[in-house]
Amino acid sequence: MATTITTGTAEVRDITKMERIGAHSHIRGLGLDDRLEPRGNSQGMVGQAKARKAAGMILKLVQEGRIAGRAMLFAGPPSTGKTAIALGMAQTLGSDVPFTVITASEVFSLSMSKTEALTQAFRRSIGVRIREETEIIEGEVVEMQIDRSLTGATKTGKLTIKTTDMETIYDLGTKMIDALAKEKVTAGDVISIDKTSGKVSKLGRSFARSRDYDAMGADTKFVQCPEGEIQKRKEVVHTVSLHEIDVINSRTQGFLALFAGDTGEIKPELRNQINSKVAEWREEGKAEIIPGVLFIDEVHMLDIECFSFLNRALENELAPLVIMASNRGMARIRGTKFRSPHGLPVDLLDRVLIVSTQPYQAEEIEQIIKIRCEEEDVTLSEAALNVLSTMATQTTLRYALNLISTAQTLARKRKSAQVDVEDLRRTYSYFMDEKRSVEWIKQQQGFLVFEEDLQAEPDADVVMDQS
Numbered sequence: 041m042a043t044t045i046t047t048g049t050a051e052v053r054d055i056t057k058m059e060r061i062g063a064h065s066h067i068r069g070l071g072l073d074d075r076l077e078p079r080g081n082s083q084g085m086v087g088q089a090k091a092r093k094a095a096g097m098i099l100k101l102v103q104e105g106r107i108a109g110r111a112m113l114f115a116g117p118p119s120t121g122k123t124a125i126a127l128g129m130a131q132t133l134g135s136d137v138p139f140t141v142i143t144a145s146e147v148f149s150l151s152m153s154k155t156e157a158l159t160q161a162f163r164r165s166i167g168v169r170i171r172e173e174t175e176i177i178e179g180e181v182v183e184m185q186i187d188r189s190l191t192g193a194t195k196t197g198k199l200t201i202k203t204t205d206m207e208t209i210y211d212l213g214t215k216m217i218d219a220l221a222k223e224k225v226t227a228g229d230v231i232s233i234d235k236t237s238g239k240v241s242k243l244g245r246s247f248a249r250s251r252d253y254d255a256m257g258a259d260t261k262f263v264q265c266p267e268g269e270i271q272k273r274k275e276v277v278h279t280v281s282l283h284e285i286d287v288i289n290s291r292t293q294g295f296l297a298l299f300a301g302d303t304g305e306i307k308p309e310l311r312n313q314i315n316s317k318v319a320e321w322r323e324e325g326k327a328e329i330i331p332g333v334l335f336i337d338e339v340h341m342l343d344i345e346c347f348s349f350l351n352r353a354l355e356n357e358l359a360p361l362v363i364m365a366s367n368r369g370m371a372r373i374r375g376t377k378f379r380s381p382h383g384l385p386v387d388l389l390d391r392v393l394i395v396s397t398q399p400y401q402a403e404e405i406e407q408i409i410k411i412r413c414e415e416e417d418v419t420l421s422e423a424a425l426n427v428l429s430t431m432a433t434q435t436t437l438r439y440a441l442n443l444i445s446t447a448q449t450l451a452r453k454r455k456s457a458q459v460d461v462e463d464l465r466r467t468y469s470y471f472m473d474e475k476r477s478v479e480w481i482k483q484q485q486g487f488l489v490f491e492e493d494l495q496a497e498p499d500a501d502v503v504m505d506q507s
Contacts, residue, residue: 109354138281170273178243229243347384408437
């Protein structure tokens with residue numbers, strides 16, 4: 041029995057992004073030039089030259105489709121830009137190459153098995169670029185005449201379309217009349233109609249109607265009247281992820297299941313059918329596989345079963361580039377008694393390219409603070425900038441960045457346009473950093489509830505053999 045695989049490519053989703061200031065909303069890319077050399081301060085990235093160049097080289101290989109099924113690890117202390125570099129890679133790749141971000145701990149909080157959650161993340165990171173030929177009608181609307189029956193139940197009509205070379209009259213049915221009405225098509229509009237799906241797209245208004253001031257709004261787009269034949273064949277390219285194809289074919293409601301949230305577990309038999317169908321499309325030249333990127337943050341939170349799955353999944357024919365991030369040194373592998381570098385098993389570490397990130401220098405910290413102030417629309421005085429940079433060196437960069445918006449609140453309270461040293465001092469007194477918090481806990485020794493001295497037994501940890 042022949043299996044029909046649905047891709048849902050005919051559905052166009054228009055999602056309006058909500059502008060929001062986040063921890064990494066200032067990142068626009070990796071800040072590399074054409075020779076993949078890192079600039080000092082570019083696209084929101086500062087410092088970490090070696091790590092950014094390594095990421096740029098990997099990115100080049102991803103774009104050429106030469107590094108699928110590999111893995112790399114960003115390892116470094118907290119607040120050294122590991123997640124920022126990964127998000128910079130996502131910005132550089134663009135929307136056509138799938139980039140999936142997950143945190144290792146979320147694998148354990150989903151209502152499905154760990155391996156299923158990782159499988160879905162893997163398949164979200166693999167794109168399928170599908171090429172198909174479709175017949176379209178494209179031209180300028182000369183006249184649209186709609187006739188209604190006496191009861192109003194049925195509608196018929198005629199549509200006159202022209203190009204620079206020819207003019208044709210088409211008979212319209214009820215569905216096509218509704219589609220044209222939905223797009224608010226009027227005489228003088230340049231439209232495109234997909235004959236297979238009946239989808240109507242309004243390309244703009246003809247330049248011949250540019251003097252028709254009554255019909256022109258502020259956002260009206262004027263286009264030239266199309267040339268040549270009215271009916272023409274056109275190649276349409278759709279890009280979907282393997283996971284989207286899985287969901288569409290595993291649910292009765294089709295593509296609407298993508299918006300339902302929890303998609304549940306998908307049968308391996310269905311995935312095998314989809315893989316074989318995609319392989320057929322590749323052989324016929326209808327489809328092309330785009331290996332994307334899967335970024336797993338805090339990867340040391342995965343357990344030994346997940347690491348074993350990753351080892352096997354990376355050898356699969358359909359595997360993306362897996363980028364991991366960890367801030368651990370020698371740490372216990374979750375689910376075992378063994379300790380290993382970065383909390384990853386040695387056999388997985390042997391597969392990955394490890395990129396280290398270094399703590400930021402004082403000048404780099406100052407530049408990062410300036411970038412964040414621009415992102416958050418905060419004006420710092422010169423003295424306040426020096427104090428905040430020193431504070432970041434003595435405490436942590438994240439703590440200093442968190443003080444920017446809180447200090448601005450205090451500055452607004454005293455009706456000042458810029459944040460001064462006094463605002464930072466008051467904020468510093470309100471919010472403790474990690475070192476002062478530890479000191480305070482020591483002072484409160486014996487007063488806090490349920491204090492316990494948890495000392496790990498020295499023989500509880502077995503150091504993994506590195507040979």
